Amino acid sequence: MSSYDSERAAALHRHLHSHLPSDPALRVKTLESLVVERGLVAPETIDAWVEAYSEEIGPKRGAAVVARSWTDPGFRGRLLEDAAEAIKEFGFEGSATGHLKAVANTPSCHNLVVCTLCSCYPFSILGMSPAWYKSTEYRARAVREPRAVLAEFGVILPDAVGIRVWDSTAELRYLVIPERPEGTEGWEEARLAALVTRNAMIGAERRLRVG
Amino acid sequence: MDTLHDLGGREGFGPLPLDGQDQPFHHDWEGRMWGIARTCRVRSITIDWFRHGLERMVPADYLTQSYFEKWCATYFALLIDAGVFTEADVAAGTLATPGTPAAPMDLAEVLAINRASHASFAVEPTAPPRFALGDRVKTRRHIAAAHTRLPAYARDRVGEVIAHHGAHVFPDEGAHGRRVADHLYTIAFAATELWGETANPKDSVTLDLWERYCV
Numbered sequence: 001m002s003s004y005d006s007e008r009a010a011a012l013h014r015h016l017h018s019h020l021p022s023d024p025a026l027r028v029k030t031l032e033s034l035v036v037e038r039g040l041v042a043p044e045t046i047d048a049w050v051e052a053y054s055e056e057i058g059p060k061r062g063a064a065v066v067a068r069s070w071t072d073p074g075f076r077g078r079l080l081e082d083a084a085e086a087i088k089e090f091g092f093e094g095s096a097t098g099h100l101k102a103v104a105n106t107p108s109c110h111n112l113v114v115c116t117l118c119s120c121y122p123f124s125i126l127g128m129s130p131a132w133y134k135s136t137e138y139r140a141r142a143v144r145e146p147r148a149v150l151a152e153f154g155v156i157l158p159d160a161v162g163i164r165v166w167d168s169t170a171e172l173r174y175l176v177i178p179e180r181p182e183g184t185e186g187w188e189e190a191r192l193a194a195l196v197t198r199n200a201m202i203g204a205e206r207r208l209r210v211g
Numbered sequence: 212m213d214t215l216h217d218l219g220g221r222e223g224f225g226p227l228p229l230d231g232q233d234q235p236f237h238h239d240w241e242g243r244m245w246g247i248a249r250t251c252r253v254r255s256i257t258i259d260w261f262r263h264g265l266e267r268m269v270p271a272d273y274l275t276q277s278y279f280e281k282w283c284a285t286y287f288a289l290l291i292d293a294g295v296f297t298e299a300d301v302a303a304g305t306l307a308t309p310g311t312p313a314a315p316m317d318l319a320e321v322l323a324i325n326r327a328s329h330a331s332f333a334v335e336p337t338a339p340p341r342f343a344l345g346d347r348v349k350t351r352r353h354i355a356a357a358h359t360r361l362p363a364y365a366r367d368r369v370g371e372v373i374a375h376h377g378a379h380v381f382p383d384e385g386a387h388g389r390r391v392a393d394h395l396y397t398i399a400f401a402a403t404e405l406w407g408e409t410a411n412p413k414d415s416v417t418l419d420l421w422e423r424y425c426v
Contacts, residue, residue: 046246
């Protein structure tokens with residue numbers, strides 16, 4: 001049973017800080033040994049999770065969802081209405097997508113997603129989050145100077161295009177639907193999906209490159 | 212508590228670390244930490260007690276350790292707190308009294324668990340909502356709770372309710388293991404309201420905020 005005692009948690013952190021090895025690989029190895037011995041997890045199960053999020057679950061899932069939103073107006077409607085339900089059509093629901101919200105870019109509005117308080121991310125639809133998304137720099141700056149942040153990704157927005165920054169402070173998670181690039185009329189879903197990048201689905205990219 | 216984790220709007224940070232490395236895990240130990248976190252579920256460690264555990268890290272460590280290092284530190288602290296193992300076990304690197312080994316799971320089982328973890332945090336409301344879409348609401352200036360999800364930059368600010376999500380578990384209580392229902396809204400704040408007149412008047416920041424965060 002947990003104590004829910006904030007000061008006890010802080011005291012444990014301070015004590016561990018001066019007793020754990022400095023190498024993170026050794027710290028995690030010690031943690032793994034203890035939870036395996038306790039019977040909370042088997043090492044093979046950890047292998048399977050690494051494989052799942054290296055090979056099976058990643059931004060290709062989100063890209064498939066975005067591509068269908070471009071080709072199937074009915075699906076787009078369902079996605080914008082309730083993304084957590086709509087991604088079940090692909091079987092992509094899972095970790096941190098129980099309250100997924102899709103937000104669509106338009107010619108006059110660009111969406112950008114951040115979690116300033118930790119690093120919340122829709123894992124089951126986008127896979128592991130990039131290092132920059134979890135950085136103190138991004139968490140601090142995205143809400144205050146989104147235009148300067150976007151410029152570092154090469155996205156220069158005219159003043160007339162508004163930016164809406166979504167700070168994931170609750171259990172909602174956000175998926176940005178980029179605009180469909182021109183010159184892709186008649187393309188099939190799979191070909192369209194190959195254009196959709198992870199960064200675009202976070203809002204750190206705006207114009208998808210064709211070919 | 213206003214600990215260092217509340218980073219939104221802090222100034223003085225440099226460029227984003229865009230080094231072009233895009234693999235899911237940058238080190239093997241990151242993958243091990245991810246797998247441990249997906250599997251080691253201790254019922255009393257709620258999502259908000261875990262978040263508060265991160266917030267109570269040694270401040271300098273919070274700013275300098277990477278994401279999965281923070282998780283590792285917090286798992287140690289909260290698993291000791293929950294009685295899963297002791298500080299002496301950690302020092303020894305092995306348990307004084309081991310348990311029964313867990314059955315291994317393969318890729319298919321793990322993918323099924325991932326899919327089933329599509330969890331809802333919605334709960335039955337205990338009161339009708341105070342706000343409706345389009346209402347302009349003001350956030351609280353002060354928060355007394357140990358753990359809160361109202362960032363400092365959005366306190367004592369006026370925004371517009373753009374969505375209502377029913378009632379969700381209230382994090383300030385969830386961090387103490389209590390399931391308390393409160394209405395959750397998406398509230399949009401003009402960038403000029405948050406940052407002053409130098410902000411672009413077309414820009415806005417939305418936050419998902421509980422009714423108790425509003426006056």
